[in-house]
């Protein structure tokens with residue numbers, strides 16, 4: 001129930017304005033967001049790489065309402081990839097980027113899908129020049145078909161374009177089976193968006209069981225699985241499946257969010273596993289942050305106190 005309320009709050013402009021202007025929300029934001037600009041993202045990447053971690057950078061924002069804005073978001077990614085290259089951080093995919101289709105135009109009333117595909121292809125061109133890759137995030141369940149169509153289309157020129165499957169959706173084991181082909185990079189997560197029972201499992205235990213099923217399908221297939229979870233049991237199932245399917249650290253990776261279980265990220269990396277940290281940066285952090293709070297209601301009280309602070 002609290003998760004549902006928080007996810008609904010993530011769409012509220014009034015709450016967003018309050019949160020962005022409250023002085024002490026910054027403390028909560030700083031836990032999950034690297035900073036306001038690309039320089040902060042690059043600096044955080046360098047620190048994480050020193051600890052043996054790989055990175056996927058996300059430029060925050062999902063309210064793109066014009067072609068110009070969508071092109072500007074793509075331009076931000078191109079600039080970021082240039083900065084990562086200049087700092088020697090992007091090569092061999094050690095720092096890649098994650099892109100939300102709505103940030104690059106999917107929501108636009110006219111030619112949204114075409115615009116998003118063209119902008120993602122532009123970012124892929126810059127990523128290839130930098131020696132790295134792009135992964136397309138998955139958003140609300142109503143966008144899944146369009147997002148998979150875009151991935152399919154852009155993969156004809158950029159086969160290493162990654163995509164995301166959410167285990168909370170009932171369709172996902174079938175999607176994993178369709179995507180488990182050689183060269184296909186697939187991130188598996190539980191899903192951070194609210195979805196109705198017709199399309200999603202309502203109980204957390206079912207979402208977890210679905211994750212384990214999808215994980216087995218991806219690990220048994222020919223692609224490159226990216227296991228995005230902080231859930232200890234699922235991480236263990238991933239490790240067991242890697243042994244069973246003969247995958248070493250170059251054959252799959254774990255992914256976790258910046259600010260979530262940082263000690264576990266480093267512990268896993270020290271075992272020799274490939275571990276990638278998803279690092280968001282940018283001013284437009286409100287929706288991202290509320291989704292993180294919805295995953296961890298223990299943080300909500302702290303956030304609300306920051307919001308109420310007048311100083």
Ligand SMILES: Cc1cc2nc3c(=O)[nH]c(=O)nc-3n(C[C@H](O)[C@H](O)[C@H](O)COP(=O)(O)OP(=O)(O)OC[C@H]3O[C@@H](n4cnc5c(N)ncnc54)[C@H](O)[C@@H]3O)c2cc1C
Pocket residue numbers: 136137138139164166189190191192193228229230231232255256257260261277278291292293295296
């Ligand atoms: C790299 C990465 C990329 C992602 N990309 C997408 C995407 O494209 N689309 C999408 O819908 N979702 C995405 N997600 C979010 C994902 O769907 C889940 O909402 C999120 O990862 C929490 O699920 P969990 O598997 O960690 O399990 P949970 O059962 O939620 O958490 C397991 C444990 O991890 C810790 N934990 C989890 N979340 C938090 C938090 N916010 N703060 C503090 N501790 C926490 C807690 O100890 C918790 O008990 C991504 C997640 C990761 C790690």
